[in-house]
Amino acid sequence: MTERPVRPRQAEPSPAADKDALGRAASVRGVLFMTERVLRSMRAYASVILFASVANPIIYIVAMGLGLGALVGQGTSFAEYGADSYLMYIAPGILAATLMMSGAIEMTFPVMEGFKWRRGYYAAQATPLTPRQIAAGHICAVCVRFLLHSAVFLTVMLAFGVLASPWAFLQVLTASMGGLALGLPIMAYVAALRDDRGRIALIQRFVVMPLFLFSGTFYPLTNLPLPLQMLGWLSPLWHANELGRVLSFGQPTPVWLIVVHAAYLVVMILLGWLIVQRVYTARLGYDEWRGRVPGAGADAKREAKVAAQDRREQETGAAPTVTVRTGFASNLYSGNVRAVFERGLSAIRSGRKLIFFAGFLEPVLFLTSFGLGVSPMLGEGFEVNGETVSYAAFIAPALLAVSAMNGAVFDSTVNVFFKLRITKLYRTMIATSLGPLDLTLGEILLALFRGAIYAGGFLAVLLVAGLVDPLAAVLMLAASLLIALGFAAVGMAVTTFMTRFQQLDWLMVLMLPMFLFSATLFPIEVYPELAQRLIQVLPLWHGVELMRHIAFWDFGPMSLVHVGYYLAMIGVGLTVTTYRMQKLFLR
Numbered sequence: 001m002t003e004r005p006v007r008p009r010q011a012e013p014s015p016a017a018d019k020d021a022l023g024r025a026a027s028v029r030g031v032l033f034m035t036e037r038v039l040r041s042m043r044a045y046a047s048v049i050l051f052a053s054v055a056n057p058i059i060y061i062v063a064m065g066l067g068l069g070a071l072v073g074q075g076t077s078f079a080e081y082g083a084d085s086y087l088m089y090i091a092p093g094i095l096a097a098t099l100m101m102s103g104a105i106e107m108t109f110p111v112m113e114g115f116k117w118r119r120g121y122y123a124a125q126a127t128p129l130t131p132r133q134i135a136a137g138h139i140c141a142v143c144v145r146f147l148l149h150s151a152v153f154l155t156v157m158l159a160f161g162v163l164a165s166p167w168a169f170l171q172v173l174t175a176s177m178g179g180l181a182l183g184l185p186i187m188a189y190v191a192a193l194r195d196d197r198g199r200i201a202l203i204q205r206f207v208v209m210p211l212f213l214f215s216g217t218f219y220p221l222t223n224l225p226l227p228l229q230m231l232g233w234l235s236p237l238w239h240a241n242e243l244g245r246v247l248s249f250g251q252p253t254p255v256w257l258i259v260v261h262a263a264y265l266v267v268m269i270l271l272g273w274l275i276v277q278r279v280y281t282a283r284l285g286y287d288e289w290r291g292r293v294p295g296a297g298a299d300a301k302r303e304a305k306v307a308a309q310d311r312r313e314q315e316t317g318a319a320p321t322v323t324v325r326t327g328f329a330s331n332l333y334s335g336n337v338r339a340v341f342e343r344g345l346s347a348i349r350s351g352r353k354l355i356f357f358a359g360f361l362e363p364v365l366f367l368t369s370f371g372l373g374v375s376p377m378l379g380e381g382f383e384v385n386g387e388t389v390s391y392a393a394f395i396a397p398a399l400l401a402v403s404a405m406n407g408a409v410f411d412s413t414v415n416v417f418f419k420l421r422i423t424k425l426y427r428t429m430i431a432t433s434l435g436p437l438d439l440t441l442g443e444i445l446l447a448l449f450r451g452a453i454y455a456g457g458f459l460a461v462l463l464v465a466g467l468v469d470p471l472a473a474v475l476m477l478a479a480s481l482l483i484a485l486g487f488a489a490v491g492m493a494v495t496t497f498m499t500r501f502q503q504l505d506w507l508m509v510l511m512l513p514m515f516l517f518s519a520t521l522f523p524i525e526v527y528p529e530l531a532q533r534l535i536q537v538l539p540l541w542h543g544v545e546l547m548r549h550i551a552f553w554d555f556g557p558m559s560l561v562h563v564g565y566y567l568a569m570i571g572v573g574l575t576v577t578t579y580r581m582q583k584l585f586l587r
Contacts, residue, residue: 030129034137037124039144041110048505049145053152055509060094061087061160063516064218070526072377081220082251086377088162092244093217093237095153096175099146100237103183104208105505106142108200111190114138117422121284131284135187135276142183146176157248164249171244177265178240182211184272191279201410209362211235213369216242223373239264332582333437340434340442345449362406363399363458370395370521389552396467397547398520400458400476401483405511405540407454408484411447412491413507417498419443420584427585436581440574444488451484452477468551475550483543486566489573490539496580514540539569 042049065087072086083089114121124134150172157163186203193199214228215221215237221229232238239261245251246258371392378391419425426439459477462468468476491507498504517524518540524532535541546562549555 030133031136031140034124034129034134035140035144036137037120038110038138038141041120042141042145044500045503045505048503048509049148052505052509053149054156056098056149056512057094057153057156059513059516060098061091061156061162063513064094064521065090065160065162067517067526068218068374068522071522072374080252081245082249083245084164084249085162087160088164088249089245090218091157091160091162092171092175092248093215093241095150095157095171096178096237096240096244097212097215097217098153099149099175099179100182100212100240101208102145102149103142103179104186104204106145107138107183107187108190108203111138111187112193112196112200115191115283116193116195121280125284131280132277134284135191135280139180139184139187139273139276143176143180146179147172150175162248165247167247168249170247174240174243174247174262174265177262177269178236181236181240181265181268181272182208184269184276188272188275188279191276191283201414205361210365211237213365218370219373219377223376224369225372228368228372236265236268332435332578334433334435335438336434337438337441337445340429340438341445341449343429344442344446363403363454364461366399366402367392367396367461374521387552392465393467393551395521396462396465397476397551398518398544400455400462400480401540401543401547402515402520403454403458404451404480404484405487405543407451408447408486408488409491409507409511411450412444412488413495414504415446416443416492416495417504420495421499426581430581430585436585437578439581440492440577443492444485444574444577447488447491448481448485451488452481455480455484472550472553476547479543479546479550482563482566483546486539486569486573489570489577491573493573493576493580496577496584514538517541518544520544539565542566 065085069086069090078084078086078089081089121134125131129137154163154169154171157168163169186207189203190200210231214224214231215235216232217237221232221238224232242251242253243258243261243265246253371390375391429439430436455477459468459473459480463470463473494507517535518538519535520540524535524541527535542562542565546559549559549562
């Protein structure tokens, strides 16, 4: 009997070996599949996108074009730029800025969600899709949102009669190019992050906001000093603005400069796409496909740190002392608000310098941009309490109120949401002796602390610039704490009702008209009586007016009304937040 020769068993090809072949088979369809997937995920906040697409252009046009434009149009003509009015001049810039901000949103949080929070990219990687197709699909979906924004915006511009050229609708292309030129590098940076740690918020404050303010959106770039003009030259938004104005109303521009604008945007897009491909391939490449678990190293280090701490406690024999409160409302309050507050401070300790600078940077940028760029287009100044003040002195107290609001809202909404829904931190904390009221007061105090840092930093700038006197600055700091506390209490109450992070976009939608219409950048007297009454309902208007009463020593009965408004906000916010925390975590 002859024995059959035993053939050596061949190793089965790994899935990674077939990845290229599968990816080629998917080809263009793979990009479309990924685009469809991202667009379907956008349905979770489609109402926000649709509402913002319609509301934002109207808000900007009414507030800046008609509100500020009523003051600018009195002493400045835009005929040399080819525009019939201030509204016609700024409309292309607002379109480009809107797409830039939309791109900065869609290429930050959803990218971090795909890699870190929900890891949807890794699910797509398990299919025949390649990293390049995954990235391209995300970008195509963002371009669809650009198209929607542009179509609605141009329709509104047409209704207001600010499109004077048959080529105006090509702004869809130029504004989208501006959004991609900035969004792609941001997308590559966020894709390379292993954790957020507040960096996305810093991108908004240190990159997006400065480019928005110093790219000639609301005034000619030549109104700024030369160093700030150079910042505008580097901004993709300025190049998109200039191309949009050429297309919208035929702004006189040399042909060579038009070519430079277009070439700059194309080069930025190509470089950004190359970097995005490289980062996505590194994060979703074959090493991870073969089994490497993203974040496993960080998890191992964290576990080792906890184990070492447990060993030290066992060796010393020290056990933490826990005091449990009994009696009335003991299930709501343990008297340990300090633990929640100190935990929040320790979480932001590593980035405290950036948090400090980021907090007052935004109002300083607004003050610098509008103080230098818009002032030359206005008259002699504003009459307040019997004296004429400069435009910078007029908007400075208002921007202080905005600074306090922004700090409190960010901490009481975005940070609270991630602790509540993403990391489930509150569920862990409520399992200890802490109660819902401890969590509420601790988080609101943390938001108040951040708001105080923002307001204090901006006040220091105003003192150096001579826009407020020292005694008024002390009272304005106290008023900023009141404003921050009011917004923090209401902000946290609203956040407890949210279930998806995309719902945070509604806050941005609501804060934009509050900022633009609350007499921040111009008096509300430019509007009809009915519009003024509606504006006076907004909480930020009360903060702005209270700050101006203090800055110009113009106190009256309305000052007490403003204070009472914020006291009511604090009471309602604390009550609703405590009730919601009890409802979420206690039976």
